[in-house]
Amino acid sequence: MKIDKRDMWFIGLIVAVVSVFISISGKEKTKLVPNDSTHQIAYRAAYKNAPGPEASFFKRAFFKADKKGAEVYCEPCHTEQKVPFPPNHPPKNRCLFCHKLQPLKL
Numbered sequence: 001m002k003i004d005k006r007d008m009w010f011i012g013l014i015v016a017v018v019s020v021f022i023s024i025s026g027k028e029k030t031k032l033v034p035n036d037s038t039h040q041i042a043y044r045a046a047y048k049n050a051p052g053p054e055a056s057f058f059k060r061a062f063f064k065a066d067k068k069g070a071e072v073y074c075e076p077c078h079t080e081q082k083v084p085f086p087p088n089h090p091p092k093n094r095c096l097f098c099h100k101l102q103p104l105k106l
């Protein structure tokens, strides 16, 4: 089979789509923020404006956790309690882009 320029475009597109999928699924494996008593302060900050169970469906569907409000607590405490970061840990500004919060139980 002869591979011409059009085929190369198509192969390139497939490679791009597959690599996007791989990079997304890789991110999903990043550890979640544990929902334990230590991390309650961060969860409370993130979900402080969360709509209650009586709120309308739309309010609950469009609620966004206050990630920036929660992130101010992460690094100071981890430093103070000497929680080790893995040696190859990526840049740490914006913890919650990578480490997701456990979903809010309404």
Ligand code: HEC
Binding pocket: 031, 032, 033, 034, 036, 038, 039, 041, 042, 070, 071, 073, 074, 075, 077, 078, 081, 083, 095, 096, 099
């Ligand atoms: C008040 C202190 C404190 C705060 C605030 C805090 N952490 Fe932690 N974190 C800890 C301690 C202690 C551990 C290790 C023991 C444990 O898992 O509870 C830990 C562990 C972790 C782990 C590893 C969990 C695992 O499964 O091994 C992640 C990820 C993490 N924290 C992310 C965060 C992020 C993101 C924030 C900010 C939203 C945050 N932490 C805020 C104290 C804190």
Ligand code: HEC
Binding pocket: 029, 030, 031, 074, 075, 078, 083, 084, 085, 086, 089, 090, 091, 092, 093, 094, 095, 096, 097, 098, 099
């Ligand atoms: C760019 C993405 C990214 C950001 C931002 C980030 N991390 Fe991580 N973190 C990772 C990856 C990837 C790992 C290693 C894989 C894993 O989650 O076990 C990791 C590992 C960790 C671990 C060790 C988990 C364990 O027990 O193995 C802790 C604790 C942690 N991060 C805390 C934080 C905190 C606190 C912040 C913010 C100050 C932060 N991370 C920001 C991607 C990120």
